[in-house]
Amino acid sequence: MRQVFLDHQSATPVLPEVFDAMRPYFTEYFGNASSLHQHGLRVRDALKRARQQMAALIGADSEEEIYFTSDGTESSNLAINGAAYANERKGKHLVISATEHPSVMNSLDFLEKQGWTCTRVGVTPQGMIRLDELEAAITPQTVLVAVHHVNHDIGTIQPMREVGQICTTKNVPLYVDCEASAGWLPIDVKEWGAAMVSFSPHRFYGPKGVGVLYRNRKARIVSMIHGGVQEGGRRAGTENIPAIVGGGVAAEIAQERLTQRVAHVAPLQKRLWEGLKLNVPYIQLNGSEPGPDRIATNLNLSTEFIEGEGQLLLCDMNGIAVASGSSCVSKSLKVSHVLGAIGLDHALAQGNIIMTLGEVNTEADIDYVVETFAKIASKLRGMSPMWDEFEHGVIDSVIAPTGRGKSFSQHAAEVSGKPAH
């Protein structure tokens, strides 16, 4: 069976060159960067090189502005909680977009319980932050604005230059989560005037277990992990040297190959969406059309009258790895908050599938996915009472309303006795 990996947003394979660079740091160069002898000094040197590679990827002035953490979640926790606590005296208000990653959303939930207040700025149906609302949300008490570069679910590219201008004018530090964009879109921290930026190498063919936080010298943060004086005293704990070394090499390669990688995936993204649109009735793309407002790796789809987990499982049984934002897939039984924030109908959110492309995907893969996915959709529709009821005019389609029948949500609320969330 053909194997098609379409979940590059979750992980990418480590490149052979990256793995080769990492290997000696497990065995030969096993020293701890805090040691003052040869073994320590050697890995300290390697750490410095990795910092330079990371700084180069995002246009940072100096490697001294790069901090290593364990992953993207830790980086965003450090950026948000670190800035909140460091600026407590100045004010206790933060502003974020409503579609941030859970590592940002849940950090805010935590801070709210500790007495901070927070404004979640709405987005357009395509997932674009509402700049006027952002501007209006910033108060003299605001100590941080957090807006992601690209959305992890729907691939929307935010207008970072404009966001940066607003923050600069209002003199509020800006934190940009670049998890979904680093290695795939050019990043220029200076152009945005960003105080902090985070990203993880495992999204661009580096290893897991390392996260990066860029912090401009002027931005104040306090440490969240307490211990020794690693990472300039802002993140204690022994550095994961092999992963950091590998991440640095992956960053360097990503910078070199960025244009080439995008040139590879962008036509595949179009081919995949065009193919699905043509072969699967009642399917919708969430977010912007492929083009300048959407990252070239991502498709976020809603297939009507069927649920996402079933689609995901059948894809998997056919060799196709995808993700889903449906409530049945999440451990909390809630649909992805991103789909809620763009105002997607619950029925469409339930039928959600996320496909993210990478270097290994080919045109033949895409054609196989289109063909297979069409079969999966019709198999599941054959089992779905909703499809049946749609065909009989009991409920209507959200994607292409016929004017007959009630809405799915209305119907679901009637049979479950509760409105769907």
Add this chain to the structure above:
Amino acid sequence: MSETYTLYNSTVMEHFMNPRNMGDLKDADGVGEVGAAACGDIMKISIKIKDGRIEDARFKTFGCGSAIASSSMATELIKGRTIDEAMSFSNQEVVDALGGLPPVKIHCSVLAEEALKAALEDYVKRNPSAAAKVATTDSVAA
């Protein structure tokens, strides 16, 4: 990939991949459609009753793998049961027959129980006399 890993155990996967009794019954004696408040999914069970017993059952499900497997298993289990037996059907039977479900997915089997009970209620509503007869027979037997 040499090995296949699955999210659910092999029985659940088998029922999900090849569901039994999928579809509708044309001249059903009772139809129940219920929704899961937790995740917003929907299940419909149709039954055919003959001589106080469930002669046939079919399902249609808009839901996750567990929900599809649960409805497949539930319709298998209840065929041949008397109305009274079916009335005390519990989701635990489905869970056991499937060899277990992840804790977060137990509610999907509850959906199967509820859909079946809604179908039985529909039957009783449509056939008050038949239902009364069943009740009498049962009380005598008891």
